[in-house]
Amino acid sequence: MNPSTESRGAAKWALLSLAIGSFGIGMTEFVVMGLLPNIADELLPTLWARSPEDALSQAGWLISLYALGVVVGAPTIAGFVARFPRHRVMIGLALALTVFNALTVFLPTFELVGASRFLAGLPHGAYFGIGALVAADVMGPGNRAKGVAFILTGLTVANVVGVPLGTFLGQLWGWRVAFAVVALVFALATVCIILFVPKHPGSPGRTMREELGVFRIPQVWFTLGVGAIGFGGFFAVYSYIAPLVTEVAGSPEWVVPIVLVLMGLGMTAGNLVGGHLADIDLRRTLLFGLVAMAVVFALLAVLAFWIVTLALLVLVVGFVSSVLSPTIQTRLMDVAGDNQSIAAAMNHSALNIGNSLGAFLGGAVIAAGWGFTAPSWTGAALAIAGLVIALLSYRVEARKPVPAAA
Structure with a gap:
């Protein structure tokens, strides 16, 4: 199926599906920043009681670990999956984001939560990189940049709606609730990508060495x-x-x-x-x-x-x-x-x-x-x-x- 021949309605649904995942990424990356005091209080209670400044500083490692996951995962995953069908890659990335963010909700200790944040960061860069290629092809010639911009809109809207809402819910009912919402967003994105993103071939002859x-x-x-x-x-x-x-x-x-x-x-x-x-x-x-x-x-x-x-x-x-x-x-x-x-x-x-x-x-x-x-x-x-x-x-x-x- 040639993505450029997709009907306008089908193209919009495909882009919306990808943008939902982008919205989730915006939430999971930034919501932690507004909830650092809450996270430090629960996961580092002894240190928090002694020195909130030191507890906040240590809790900041959760941000760094997520970012490290993005740094490691973006070139590695993007290079490795270049030869696979891109719509299937996007399904796999959205599913991984769902699972890894769900782990953050349930893991009990600071160290384990930190590990889950690193894992959640791994698919981030590849999702945007491969998703941009899919979006550009779905929109067809002359509208490629519009498709890419639509996906990135999910990230910015997350900072207007998702992050403040997640921060509010986290302060009201506990910070883990915010990440439960994030996991649900990614689950929705996974289902939507399966249903609405058209088949899209990769580059079968492309090697990791060429990409690097x-x-x-x-x-x-x-x-x-x-x-x-x-x-x-x-x-x-x-x-x-x-x-x-x-x-x-x-x-x-x-x-x-x-x-x-x-x-x-x-x-x-x-x-x-x-x-x-x-x-x-x-x-x-x-x-x-x-x-x-x-x-x-x-x-x-x-x-x-x-x-x-x-x-x-x-x-x-x-x-x-x-x-x-x-x-x-x-x-x-x-x-x-x-x-x-x-x-x-x-x-x-x-x-x-x-x-x-x-x-x-x-x-x-x-x-x-x-x-x-x-x-x-x-x-x-x-x-x-x-x-x-x-x-x-x-x-x-x-x-x-x-x-x-x-």
Whole structure:
């Protein structure tokens, strides 16, 4: 069956099925950040009673372990499954996400929950990478980018609706309820993919060795560095947004989901604007975006003591950071040559290296006693480091043409 001949209604159902999984990924990746105090209280009770700061810092490892799973799984799975039918691959990935998130609901100890978070991260990058190829083919020539954008909309909508709702439910009935909802979302996505995503052949002759040729391109490494380090600043801030609201601004716990809604709204708008700006001038969007991110993080560190300014700045943080997301993705695709599928997956590896790095460094500065605004300063420093890498990348590119992948 030629996906480009699918009826408009069938194509929409296929895209919606994939977007449901994207929504689930957005929830499982980000809901933990608003529930860190609740998780630390239950899984690390002794440490929490002695030092909430140390308990939060250790609980931040759950964020890092998920991100590590994405980093490991994205290139490995995307490269290995390239030769298999893509609709079957998507079914397998959605099913794995269902099972691994269900494990988080039931496992009793911090160590086991950490293991489940690592497993849940493994299918993340491959789901987006392979899903983007399926979506583009379902929509057919002339509408490929629209299909990819539709899937990514599930991720941004999760930050507007899913994450705040999950945070609210987790605070009300326990953090495990939030992950039970996530598992149900993935179960629904699995069923929908089985029913509505058309058959889609893979690349039977494609080998892992050919896919890994992308790593022989220097500009790919520069771009991954921008994503991992520069975008890591966002995660240094986002990972500890809950204590920033409750401890620094002095607001009650129920305000956290509201702030997360504002973050999600900013991210949704930033994703759309970023795609438009990157099409006009990718280089300028990337460089000015990193500068803007550093400035906004510094302002957040200074003005977070008042909930009104904190809320407004969180909205801007979400916007500026998400302007960079499609920009980095496009830059990576531009320099990846023929290795588009693994490059699409590797973008999520880079961003989740940033997730892990940002969460770790944010937790480290809190544990060092520098206060809950310290992650914002850390985020600003990471954004500046990303800017330096981007400038170096363009300088090298100007001196030497980008080589084609072998």
